Structure formats: C-alpha cells, structure tokens
Amino acid sequence: MLESATPPADPLFGELALPTGDIMGRLDGKNAIITGAAQGTGEVIARVFAEEGARVALGDLQDDRGKEIAAEIGETARFVHLDVRREEDWSKIAAETTEAFGGIDILVNNAAVLLLAPLDEIGREDFLRVIEVNQLGPFLGIQTVFPSMKERGGGSIVNIASTDGLKGMNGVAAYASSKWGVRGLTKSAAIELGRYSIRVNAVCPEAGNPNMSAPFLPGNPDLTNVPHKMMQKILKAPEPPVPGSRLRDVANMALFLASDESQSCTAADFVVDAGLTAGSFQDGVPSA
Ligand SMILES: NC(=O)c1ccc[n+]([C@@H]2O[C@H](COP(=O)([O-])OP(=O)(O)OC[C@H]3O[C@@H](n4cnc5c(N)ncnc54)[C@H](O)[C@@H]3O)[C@@H](O)[C@H]2O)c1
Numbered sequence: 512m513l514e515s516a517t518p519p520a521d522p523l524f525g526e527l528a529l530p531t532g533d534i535m536g537r538l539d540g541k542n543a544i545i546t547g548a549a550q551g552t553g554e555v556i557a558r559v560f561a562e563e564g565a566r567v568a569l570g571d572l573q574d575d576r577g578k579e580i581a582a583e584i585g586e587t588a589r590f591v592h593l594d595v596r597r598e599e600d601w602s603k604i605a606a607e608t609t610e611a612f613g614g615i616d617i618l619v620n621n622a623a624v625l626l627l628a629p630l631d632e633i634g635r636e637d638f639l640r641v642i643e644v645n646q647l648g649p650f651l652g653i654q655t656v657f658p659s660m661k662e663r664g665g666g667s668i669v670n671i672a673s674t675d676g677l678k679g680m681n682g683v684a685a686y687a688s689s690k691w692g693v694r695g696l697t698k699s700a701a702i703e704l705g706r707y708s709i710r711v712n713a714v715c716p717e718a719g720n721p722n723m724s725a726p727f728l729p730g731n732p733d734l735t736n737v738p739h740k741m742m743q744k745i746l747k748a749p750e751p752p753v754p755g756s757r758l759r760d761v762a763n764m765a766l767f768l769a770s771d772e773s774q775s776c777t778a779a780d781f782v783v784d785a786g787l788t789a790g791s792f793q794d795g796v797p798s799a
Contacts, residue, residue, distance in 0.1 A: 536564025537770045542612040544604060546595050546652065547622030549573035551720030552671065552758050554580055556619055559762040560769065561587055568608040570595070571622065595622045595648030601655040615659040617769045620649035621671040623689075627727035630684045638685045645689035646696070653700050657709070665708030669768045670697050671761070672713040674784050690715075694780060701778030710777035712768045716761045717784035757785075 543560050547553035548569035557567050561584045570593030571577040581590040589611055591604040608615055623645045626637055649670050660666030675683050676690030694713050701711035761783050767773050768781065782788060793799060 536562070537766060537772065538617070539564035541616040541769070542566045542568070542608060542614055543617035543619065543769065544568045544570060544608055544615060544652070544656065545619040545621060546570045546593060546648065549577035549580060549590075551723070552716070552761050553619070553621040555758045555762040556621060556765050557588065558584060559759070559766055560617075561585075563766060563770075565617065565769075566612040568604055568611070570600075570604050593622075595620075595652065596643045598651055598655075601651050605655050605659065609659060614663050615656045616663060616666050617669070618652055618656045618666070619669045619671065619765055619769070620652050620693075621765075622648055623671070625683075625723045625727065626685045627682045627724060628685075629682065633685055638688075641685040642689050642692070645686070646692040649693055650696055653696070653704075653711070657704065657707075660704075660709050661707045666710075667769045667773075668700065668704075668709065668711040669765045670694075670711070670713045671765070672697070672715045672780070674715050674717045674782065674788050676713070677715055677780070677782070677788055697780075698778045705777060710768075710773070712773075712776055712778070713780045714761060714764050714768070715780050715782045715784065716757075717787045718757050719761070720758070757783075 538560055541564070543565045545553055545557045545560065545567060548557040548567075549571035550573065553569075553571070557569050557580065561567050566587045567581075567584065567589075569577050569581050569588060569590045571590070572592070572594055574590070574592055577590040577592075581588040589607060591607050593600045593604050595601070605615060624641055626633065626641050628637070653668055656666065656668070660668075670693050672693040673686075673690040675687040676692075676694050679687055694715075697711050697713040704711060764781050764783050768776060
C-alpha cells in the first residue's frame with residue numbers, strides 16, 4: 512500500500528504519484544481470475560492481489576484447499592472449480608466472477624503440470640496432457656475473458672511460463688514445449704488484443720513450488736534444489752533466498768503486470784530467475 516500524493520499530469524512520465532485520496536491498493540477496484548490458485552505460486556498471487564485491493568476468483572481442481580484459501584482471504588474472494596482444459600468450466604468461472612464482482616479485469620494463467628521424463632519414454636497421452644493443461648488452458652482462458660475485458664475497455668492477462676520456455680533442458684521435452692508455446696500465445700494475443708487495451712505478458716520464473724518436481728525425483732529430494740545451486744555458481748551468490756520469498760517475487764511481478772503501473776508493458780517476457788539464464792561465470796578470466 513502506498514501513501515497518496517498529488518499526481519502531475521505529464522504526458523511522457525505519466526502519473527508520477529497516486530491520485531490524492533485515501534491510502535490505495537495497487538489493484539483497487541479490479542477483478543481477477545487466478546488459475547491453479549489452491550497452492551504454490553497461484554495461492555501466493557491470489558493472496559497478494561487481495562492484499563492490494565483486488566477481488567479474486569480462485570480456480571483450481573483442488574476444491575477443498577481452494578475453498579479454504581478463499582475463506583481465509585475473506586469476502587473479496589471466491590473459489591470456483593476449474594479444470595483449465597474444459598471450456599464449460601471456463602464459462603462457469605467467468606459467469607460466477609461477473610455475477611459476484613461485476614466483470615473481469617485481470618486473468619492470471621498460472622495452472623500447470625510438470626512431466627520430467629526421458630524423451631523416448633514420453634507417450635502420446637502424457638505429452639498431450641501437458642500441452643492441454645499448460646498451453647490449451649491459457650488459450651481457452653484468454654478466449655473466455657476477452658469479451659468482458661473488451662466491454663470494460665481493457666484488461667491485463669498474465670501468463671505464468673517458465674525459464675524452461677526460454678531455454679532447453681533434458682527431461683522436459685513436453686513441459687518446455689508447452690512453456691515455449693505459452694510465450695508464443697502471449698505475443699500473438701498481445702498483438703491481436705492490444706487494440707482493445709488488453710495487455711498480455713508472460714512471467715518466466717525459474718522456481719515455483721518444489722512439490723511440483725518432487726514426485727519425479729524419488730530418493731533425490733536434493734535435486735529440487737539444483738537450480739538454486741546453479742544460480743549460486745553463476746552469481747557467486749551466498750545462500751539462495753528461501754523458496755517462499757521467491758514465490759513472492761513471482762507474485763510481485765504478476766502484481767506489477769496486472770496493475771496500471773505497467774501500462775506500456777505488453778507482449779513481453781518478464782524473467783524472475785535470480786540470474787539463471789544470464790550466462791556463466793568463467794573462472795580464470797580477468798575479473799573472476
Ligand atoms: N515449480 C517450479 O519449479 C516452477 C518453475 C517455473 C515455473 N513454474 C510455473 O509456475 C506455475 C505455478 O506452479 P507451482 O510451482 O505453484 O506448482 P503447483 O503444483 O504448486 O501449482 C499448480 C496448481 O495448478 C493446479 N492445476 C493442475 N492442473 C490443473 C487443471 N487442469 N486445471 C486447473 N488447475 C490445475 C494444481 O492443482 C495446483 O494447485 C506453473 O505455471 C508452473 O509451470 C513452476
């Protein structure tokens with residue numbers, strides 16, 4: 512929350528301060544749908560958005576957890592069962608959000624599934640399941656919220672991709688395909704919907720909920736920490752931040768993109784990776 516101050520009307524710099532009035536939340540008056548909000552990154556995004564004044568509709572397959580979180584957030588939150596692969600579920604969450612809050616201003620496409628497996632062992636069904644949740648889901652979400660955002664004169668769509676959508680890695684053939692796809696969808700949608708003042712951006716986190724990779728690494732829980740160790744090597748960094756604070760970083764980036772603070776940001780990738788994709792630190796080189 513920020514203290515208010517008098518806004519100068521400068522065409523280039525925009526509002527340098529918030530309008531005079533009460534203390535404001537950065538998403539005051541906005542209505543958001545957040546998918547995959549029953550745990551992990553989506554849960555943190557929902558809580559942060561609500562803290563900043565948004566009314567939030569949480570969509571997920573996990574009804575009990577989703578309802579608990581919505582109840583904890585309070586009056587300004589609703590849980591709606593959502594399988595992002597199903598058009599009828601999208602229609603339902605859009606209708607319930609509109610009925611409860613009056614329309615949709617923000618969509619965060621966060622729900623996703625991971626598959627860590629050797630390329631030659633990924634069956635057609637498994638590959639398609641990942642693509643359906645991670646890539647078709649956000650596409651259906653954008654199609655669903657478009658009419659409401661158009662009618663309201665604009666909106667912000669935030670697609671949670673991954674650093675696996677910026678580079679490759681062994682074991683993630685299906686997941687990386689889906690996350691590269693999300694970035695392509697982001698750019699196409701931003702270009703097509705820009706005329707309606709709808710902005711579309713991608714966030715590319717390196718990390719999320721460690722529980723996402725844990726089931727694929729039985730007996731190797733330390734491997735969920737591998738990216739942290741890689742980051743430490745690149746940045747010669749001390750101890751990496753705790754996972755909780757890093758989810759908060761992803762949520763803060765989504766908050767910035769969802770808010771009116773980022774009005775000139777669209778069709779872009781916003782990387783939250785502590786420098787992982789920067790390159791490498793070469794020992795033995797002057798400066799090392
Ligand atoms: N975990 C990581 O290391 C990591 C790294 C980079 C990016 N990400 C991305 O961050 C986002 C959030 O992931 P997370 O780390 O919080 O993982 P998570 O597993 O805690 O959260 C994913 C959520 O999506 C929900 N979900 C799965 N399938 C769904 C469906 N068909 N319909 C609706 N909801 C569904 C799950 O129930 C869960 O609540 C994802 O887009 C993920 O790809 C995660």
